[in-house]
Amino acid sequence: MASNTSVLSIVGGATFALLVTVSLVLAYTYLTTLFKYELDVRKHPDHGSKIQVAQHPPLVPYAIPGLGSTISFSNQNIGVFWRWLRTQAERYQQDAFSIMLSGTRTHFIFSEAGISAAFRSRQLSRARLDQQLGTNVLGMSKADSLKAFPYDIDEKEKSTTARIHSEHLLTPNAVNSLTSKFMEVFLQRLDSDRSLDKGVEIDLYDWLWQNIFRSSTTALCGAKLLEMHPDFDKDYQTWEDGMLGMLFGTPRLFASESYAARDSAVSKLEKWLEAGYASSTGNQEDLDWEPNFGAKVVRKRHAFYKQQGLSVHAQAGFDLIFLAGILSNATPATGWLLLHILSPTSDPKFHPTIMNELRSCQRPDGSVDISVLTRLPLLNSAFHEILRLYVDLLVVRQVDSSVAIGHHYVKQGEQVMAPSWMTHRNPAFFADPEVFDPERFLKRDEETGKLGYSATGLGGKYFPFGGGHYMCPGRTFAKQEVLGSVAVLLLNFDIEFVEFAKRDGKQPVGIDKDATGFPGLKKGYAGNQVVGIEGDMRVRIKRKNHIR
Template sequence: MATDSYTLLSALGTLLLGLVVTVILVCGYTYLVTLTRFQINARKHPNSSAKTQLAHSPPLVPYFIPGLGSTITFSNQNIGAYWKWLQCQAARYRQDAFAIILAGVHTNFIFSEAGISAVFKSRQLSREKLDQQLGMNVLGMSKEDSVKAFPYDVAEKEKSSVARIYSEHLLSSSAVNALTSKFMETFRAELESDASLSEGVEVDLYDFLWKKVFVSSTTAQCGSTLLEMFPDFSTDYQVWEDSLLGLLFGTPRLFARSAYAARDASVKKLEAWLEAGYSKPLKDGEDPEWEPNFGAKVMRKRHDYYHQQELSIHGQAGFDLIALGGIISNATPASGWLLLHILSPTSPSDFRSRIMDELESSRKNDGSLDIPSLIRLPLLNSAFHELLRLYVDLLVVRQVDSSVALGGHYVKQGEQVMAPTWMTHRNPAFFENPEVFDPERFLTRDAETGKIGFSIAGLGGKYFPFGGGHYMCPGRMFAKQEVLGTVAVLLLNFDIDFVGYTGQGSGKHGFPGIKKGYAGNQVVRIEGDMRVRIKKRISGM
């Protein structure tokens, strides 16, 4: 008996050893083959954007594990770590594009100016299949609903209906101004209702800001009924928001229980909100810019689209979740980063005073803000675009529908293209001292008049915090007014004094750092916070 057991264990041990050796040999062989191909291709075709060269495929980064490729290294949650490594390889091999195997898909990273511009213009690239994946993984839609929500094999008139809705009801001046007005009204009311601000109170600035802006932005976009029905909606929403990219990449439910639970709870609440709103339709002929049940006009037009596409109530709720996230997930941290830099003692000594001088010039006689004036203030706008340059980690992702050359980079049908902002926004060839927050970076001076202005003209494929082309972020105009309005209301109406930094900030002198997360987080989240004492001015608001 003992001999038989020993023989069995010995056989199992030999089998296990054989499997381990086989895996090592396979991984080693895979790496040697891919490394050899990479070295040959990288040295054969340096600098893909050179005009004298024909378009060629970006060199494939070597990897160990067949099928999985570079998925594990790309999934490094120290934001920027993978891009910094890729920048080093780009400099070493004189490349402006690489390819990797990402979850089994041949993925081309393009970061040349010409290549990115071509990505935005190309008709051989699309996003619908990727959006359908987002619908199922991130929004909890059924496959049937995701195809209806993000159609690609339909008539052009239907296909562009969401784009038309955004063009008319989210990008037009009247729509943006209506949204901004409601946001500002709600934000001021949130501040007014906080009695502690009259006496003065110490708060963690970003935590304080996130709660106020969440209520104001949600109300402006979706109406007041949603938060009246579910005052705790932000709890599940914030967990879902922090887990969004993990869900998109298909993290198994076993390893992300809280993320899936938060997604499902958020969608369920939105279902109830939709059903309550549909039970109280507007009267014939009514079409207000905002109403309490469904908020801004753009949301009601989206709901008309849902019915056109015959989405289930569950699919509609998921689609509204991403609409809400598209605004809140970026405008809120952007407001936070801008305020942190304005108030930080590590910023230039005159930065805050110059911002205050500009803000005062945009205040009307009745104390309200002149928004058209606000969005033209040179230093404030330069600082806004600088925070987007430094803190946006956006991946412009496209599927390749037919093989095409993109500014010297040849990509094949069935592959995937990604244009990462981190690689261009922090490229020293494009921006001097790219790791430093420079609020004056985008300031200009008129040669004849000496007047100071700001401009991002001519940056093309170097700077694209809102993406580009047909899929450019439709909420960009409202987001900008929301961020600048938030900053203006706080600084003009409250005395805010720096107390210290809190949490695990990884920046210089304890300044808040970048929170861990997957690549492609858009405006990166804030790790750590700033403790401030905030008190309402007697003459404020």
């Protein structure tokens, strides 16, 4: 009995000692980082002054060594972390901060000059993050991931993905061919839906998502993929929801559904690739589109995979992330734009003015002239306003060698991040930044007096497609797809607002501040690119013209 008591008191004593040690370590870490922070924010408080020597941005204090500020950064209520950082920036007059993220000092740069400098820098690259994406998010082996995303930035420039994209995704021919395939499939889907003749009530975004998912996937990857795997959308959606968690290294135990969806999506793509390779005649190289592998850009990427000696499993992962460019960005952007146009909470002039513009690009046979469509001033302005408001992009770069980015000194091995939320919603750059203002990017031409769309002078302030070497190569196609879908729907259907709908009976998070019921921002980690839509709009939709 006596010896049991002494064992217990030894264990109790050891636990107590451990608790005291942990508390001391946490307190010591917090106080030393706080002290340094308070010194640093006072040392260079005014970025307007002529600072000669580049300085490390002040490091936000934290308590847990190793983990740093990872927990507050991982807040999944979109915008909360950025609002907090903005408060700090205003309080201390700073245009950059560092935070410790899982052991890596990460610099958040949000000044116009700093962001432009980051995009120009040759010392910043993305290979390490891409490789992490390869292994964690796409299920590649480490060896495949190294081959898929080579380290050397010059190698990459010579290497084929950047060149393939500039030749087969960005040129007017490539964009027009992708757009016309997308429009063809989208129109066929709408045409064959007989419920639209008499009119039907739908949850607009759910309905739109399915139609765009199938049309975009077919335009990019061919018809065979969805013929073989009609349920690919389910894996894709679950994978998409868990993508950033996997990227940041959430263990499988805590995200089993996301990892299972990743494995299932990759396995379906693998089967599709194997079937395509088996039936390929080899003479489809120059077709703009063919049913097995889809668009030319996809086939050119496949030639690159082969040249790199990538396994079919890794090739499938590469295809998955390529699809994400369009499915996880262009689709919610279309959703947000339509929701704002049709919402009774929008300016009553907005919808009729957009309709007037759209009629001007409709040909006598009812089809849409894409080249006229993409020049419509208000539609263009509204599209860019959607990207300003709903893109939560983290431009992430690793520091390959120590360098000054503007007046910020960053060291080899650290990371730089440029958060779009901080500049897109900076009141110094955009008046009333939280408000959706479809006319924000309209400017009057002094000579002609005409209103036109303009985004000049916004470098470093507005960058929904990133910038520099890695700037989104799908940006022109994305715009045509979004505007094309909106035009087809609004010109050919009567769409009447019924009510705002709450998805699965859940209250949307981030519901707009006037509590009108307008859909809110879907929860997720920072760096989503176009933020998902939580909630929906119930509408009555009825075909008005025969679509061709």
